[in-house]
Amino acid sequence: MLYTTQQIAEMYSSSENTVSAYMITHTWIPNGLKHIRGKGAGFLYKKEWVEEYLEEQAIVKQERRNKVHKNKGSYLKSKNIQYVS
Numbered sequence: 635m636l637y638t639t640q641q642i643a644e645m646y647s648s649s650e651n652t653v654s655a656y657m658i659t660h661t662w663i664p665n666g667l668k669h670i671r672g673k674g675a676g677f678l679y680k681k682e683w684v685e686e687y688l689e690e691q692a693i694v695k696q697e698r699r700n701k702v703h704k705n706k707g708s709y710l711k712s713k714n715i716q717y718v719s
Contacts, residue, residue: 636670636678646684662687 637645639655646653659677663669668683 636672636680638672639677639679642679642684645681646688666690 639658643653643655643658658667663677665687667679667687669677669679672678
């Protein structure tokens with residue numbers, strides 16, 4: 635089944651996390667969310683594509699976090715400072 639941008643935004647919004655149609659079209663699509671062109675200027679998505687995109691983004695976010703901690707540790711070691719997490 636194909637969903638519109640607004641439907642996807644509603645599906646993935648919660649009380650903790652707001653997802654807007656703007657966020658999807660201006661952030662998620664440029665960052666790799668699979669989509670097809672709908673009528674006019676609209677886009678259509680499969681739920682599987684969105685799930686795949688979100689999983690990939692979670693992995694990228696975790697890798698960045700690990701890299702920051704690794705670099706932070708190296709910096710602190712070079713300055714003889716102990717890092718306590």
